[in-house]
Amino acid sequence: MASELVGASKAAPELVEAVRVRLAKTGEEATPARVAAALRAERAMFGDAEVLAIARTLRADLIGAGPLEALLAAPGVTDVLVNGPHEVWVDDGTGLRRTTVTFPSDDDVRRLAQRLAAAAGRRLDDASPYVDARLAGGVRLHAVLPPIAAEATCLSLRLPPRHSFTLEELVPGPAATALRAIMSARLAFLITGGTGTGKTTLLSAMLSLATPGERLLLVEDSAELRPRHPHVVRLEARPPNLEGVGGVTLRDLVRQALRMRPDRLVVGEVRGSEVVDLLAALNTGHEGGCGTLHANTAADVPPRLEALACAAGLTREAVHSQLSAALDAVIHLTRNPRTGTRQVSEICLLHRTPTGYVTATPALTFTTPTPTPGPALPTLKAHCPDIP
Structure with a gap:
């Protein structure tokens, strides 16, 4: 490896650029053989190690990063x-x-x-x-x-995750037990948090816990979810082409997914008008639906969903009416900016108040080694008998 790097450094940038231009004119891939031929055409003499190093450099520049x-x-x-x-x-x-x-x-x-x-x-x-x-x-x-x-x-x-993590690899004991119970009880939930908190990674791990007989329909902007499960169907959005046509939105895909007999409907990231169809779907017998949502805190989830759904044409009252019946829980993640560590910070249940509006009520908080119970814990235990 060292000799190859030394060899690459001996090739002047002007020579590498000349080879690049020669290959670009012919439209040929930068294979070692073609790089060697281009070098000979430039009257440059290098050994095999140098040619391979230059070929790697050119491949990275022409078709890589x-x-x-x-x-x-x-x-x-x-x-x-x-x-x-x-x-x-x-x-x-x-x-x-x-x-x-x-x-x-x-x-x-x-x-x-x-x-x-x-x-x-x-x-x-x-x-x-x-x-x-x-x-x-x-x-x-x-x-x-x-x-x-x-x-x-x-x-x-x-980069997408290089491999699928198990729940225990991501979450310590008490939190993992609660998340397993949520999956087993088929509660509808959202995993929330800021950018880089690990929402997609955790959702993949939780979906891997679904029973093998379930059919998972994944709807994503970009295919990132990688659950270890035998029956997964993926639908991926498509942007418009250069002429501005041919786009397929998440909302289009949610509607298609509902016709594909899903046992669990999963929206990789709720970010727009697709929230209307997701809430409607979860109100019509599709238990266990889930997804991710950008939010600063669990308490911000109802107003965040309200803003998205109202922008899509629902009234505020209609949003909260659907929300109270569609979603059960919010699993909120945080990330320590100094250490980069990620953790489940709290699990909340969505509760409709006498005013008719939905709020997120804490059930378990994980800011200390021992989970702190919240006012919604009895309700969560009633839904999830596996929580001790």
Whole structure:
């Protein structure tokens, strides 16, 4: 490996660029044999190790993530964030840290962002200066170009989980017992929290607990859920093409999923008008439905759902009427910004007050090693006999 890196460093950037241009003109893949032929055409003499190193560099630049390729392949990395050519950060589960990776210029960051967007069938240019897309392998891409990004091109890559975790790997004993009981009782629930708190990872682990005879219908913007379960059907939203047509929304997919005989309807992330169809579905005999939702606290969930549903055309009274009958529990996650550790902070039940509006009432809080009971714990135990 060391000799290959040394060999790659001997190749002048001008030579690597000449080989890149030659391969781009022919449209050929940057295989070692074609790189060797291009090097000979440029009258450059290198050994096998150097040719392989240059081939890897060119493949990363032409069809991979360029200088970010090694970061994306590193164990434990969940996010790679580029704030211009000289600031590349990663999160490997212990919080964000700055890396030594850099780009020659902002133009190089821009070209990489545009190439990744094009690979996902999306447009990224001055007329459309931002993009949100999914790459091959499930990597989530978000990019913003100047002048929208004031200082430099910003690029965010979020990797899907490399493997499915068990519930016990994610959550300590008492919380895991409660979550297992919620799944066993087929309560309808939402997992909530901020960005990076592990909502999708926990939902995958909980869905893995569903009995093998159940049929799981997963509706997602980007296929991220990976439950260990024998009967999973995945539906994935599709953005409009370059002409602005052909898009398929989450709301479209929720409606289709209801016609596919789901035992559990799962919406990977509730973020728009699909909340109307989800609430309606959970009110018509589809027990055990679940999903994730961005929220700062469990108490913020009812007003957050209210805002989404009202924007989709429901009245406030109709939202709370459906909400009280559709959803049972909220499982809220938090993340320590200093250590990067994630945890279940509380489990709440949704309760309709005499005013007719729904609130989130704590049942169990996990801010200390011993769970703290809340006013809704007797009701939760009545629904879930497995909770001691």
